[in-house]
Amino acid sequence: MPLAVAPGLLLLLLASGARGALVVSVPTSPVRAQPGSDLLLGCHFSVGGTMDMELLVVQWKVGDRLVAEFDSTPSYPRAGASLSLEGLRVGNASLLLPRVGGADAGLYTCMVIHSPSRESRQVELRVEAPPRVSVSGTVVRAGKHSPVTCSVSGFYPGSVNVTWLRDKQVLGGSETPPAQLGPDGLYSTTSTLQLVPSISDDDANHSCHVQHVALGEPIQEPFRLSVLSARPSLTLQTVVTPAGLGALQVRVSRYYPPNITVEWLRDRAILHSMESLPTREPDGSFTLRSSYILDRPEPDTRVAFTCHVQHPALPTPLAQSVTWKETDVISQDRTPNKGPEPSPTRVWMWLWLAMVSPLVVVLLCIGYWSFRISMSSIRVWECWPEGSVTALLCEAEGRLRDTDSLTWRSLRPGKELGAGQPGELNTLMPKLEQHHVVTWRRNLGLGRRRLTSVLTIQTPREDDTFICTFQGARGMKQRHITIPGMPAGGPLLDGDMAIF
Template identity: 30%
Template sequence: MGGTRDAAKLPRVLTILCLFLLPQTGSVLEVTAPSPHVAQKGSDTLIPCTFRIDPFPADPKLLNIKWHFNGQIRLSCTDSEVSATDPRFSLDPNSALLGEASLSVSNAQISDGGTYSCSVTYGTEWQEKEIRLEIQAPPQINITNKLVTENKESALSAAITGFYPVDIDIKWLREGEILAGRTELPPQRNADGTYRVTSTVTIVPTEGNQNFSIRVQHESLSAPLQEDFQLLYEAAPMMNISHGPFYVNEEQTLMCRVWGYYPEAIAVSWFLNGSRVEPSEIKRINSSALELPYRFLPTAESQGMEISCVVEHQALTEPLVQSLKVELTDAKWSLTKRRVVGIIIIIISLVAALCLGFVILRQKKKEDVVQPQGRGGFVVPQELPHSEGREGLNPRLIHILLRDCNIRHSLEEQED
């Protein structure tokens, strides 16, 4: 019986002896880890975890620190040796001896957000605290359309990208007043874990430059993000085709001129009987005008073919088209007609010149005739003009003078 009682006491004695032989830490371990902890995407952050013992510094042989993320170990520090599963995670072993067990995370990503646990063991004491890491990413605004048509229903649109978490508030404003009719598509997830969303608002723009804004509120922002802008008014293009007569086997260049459009993006094409043809290189005159040539060689089979220039632009509800029919002209007959017309023009010019010369000559003759009174009272020219092209007196002038002389001589005889 005595031997049995002694055997029963032996484990208790050994337990007391073991406790007595364990190192004494001096005070109770206390771990502190405030939660949640917020970090910006892409930043370097320190997830806080501290502990207290007495006295400091801690004995590295008694200290063990471990960090877990969503139940998976990420880092451990034992006897001042640090081991991490991700090179972006680190801990300062020297600071750990003074009670600093915080986990350093470089280039924090959306995937790093979640629940972390910081466990500290010192000697026989152990404590663990959970910390929630919240990653935030601020939004960026990209206005994707501010091009409108005056007095016509138009849509403004913007892409809000790169934000996290998903909740976001978007408003459109005109002259500081909130616009109704805003719509957003469901947010989409980006490859890096952030979100993007497209917002649109429909307006009917009127004449004049009005100030518009888009304002975004998000928990990652200390103040609302706002971008101001003014509308751009689109203009529809105008066009015309210039060409000469079509002669068989005589190549000519047709020119399609387009102007007055905005924005600059535009498509211009040539079509022959409904099939697109390869034109020459576009010649841009300025940001709102261009010329597109097309070299065309008519054949006998080209009669009646349709050549079209087609313009596509976002200010147009449908393509702008101008067409012409190929009407062949006989080259020989055309040359004859041109010669005849030339000859007629020359003849008319010569006749006009002769008439003008005759008028000038007649006027000069009148100026050269002197009118002294002779015996019979008739006019005697001092010098009689010569006929054009030959010497001698002008026959018609002589006839007039003789007739006048005869008449006056008859009168004188009657008076006598």
């Protein structure tokens, strides 16, 4: 085992020799040693001349108890103690104490006699070991009894003081049993703090504060509680929009911490959904809403969807399913748009042509209504009552071709963005502003079709303007709408531009 040797003794020995008298030197008090270690307790002397071993006597005592002695021959009342005879011949009376324990602690006296001179010095030996501190059980549940433990181990002597702090204030409700002596000669104990935490405890600074004689200053072991909420609550609902578009919505509430994963699945495939920003409730928990906008469905079918939630408070993911009857959406048909009324000039022209040739009138009417494309105003629907997700509906109607398309653009103040691809929104929105586009066609009879596109966007900015563009073989037509910075249900500005 390593030996603890007193420093600086050689310098003192050389200095003492210059004075020509018996001089004894020991290390500076206190000398510290851990229990079970081997210690060399230093003591050096100089007789100021020639050493005569017949005149030399060396004694080591702790208090009044004799530990080791040399008087012509050595003797060791303390088992295992020893002096070096070779060392004594050169002025080294250091005492070797193997496997020191608490009984070895005390005030030691090294006395050297070189007749007729006598000299002694004292040094204190402390048998100490500083504690090791660790905290466990910091993952707790709000509102439930949760013990947090502070383990204090490997210390000597066995007296220790443990306190708990929250934001530098002492906490009550802790229990610290007496320290227990282990087989290695060191003590250990575990202090337990009994808590019924709230979510606010997650933001507090906690620490386990330990005081012990072997420490220069107390140990303060900091930690933070990871507070989990109870099981999050899920509320599922299905919605049919005024535009006949279906949506699945879920409200996830009473969860903490805020990190959560919400997914919509159909036949185990993850669907494209939109989430609102988490909102913090008065009790500190969070609420989040997630929505999946259904693509234009097939008639007379039932489809099962699953909402899948993962959160640290859940030992296993939480899942709830809902069945959607697609016919509910299909049945909500709308009357085809008739388009703007003909101008008075056109009416008089038709009357004149009617008097001239009814056949010409019939042919012109067929041609007019066959090739004319009408486009509705953009309509708005708030997907959620809070207005965090908004749906914009745009329609074109007439003798449409398969290549005709509706596209969406976003106009930000001072920046116009380029045209997007059919069925896509071309915009440079932050990642939090999720969007989704659904586009479908429907036959109206007599060769006419309706093309419908719905843009669903999360949290539009103040005064955002969105443009719906119809691009056909015969030209282009646009509608735009500005969403003012006001509560849901306020006025919406709509306009259009056509090039045919």
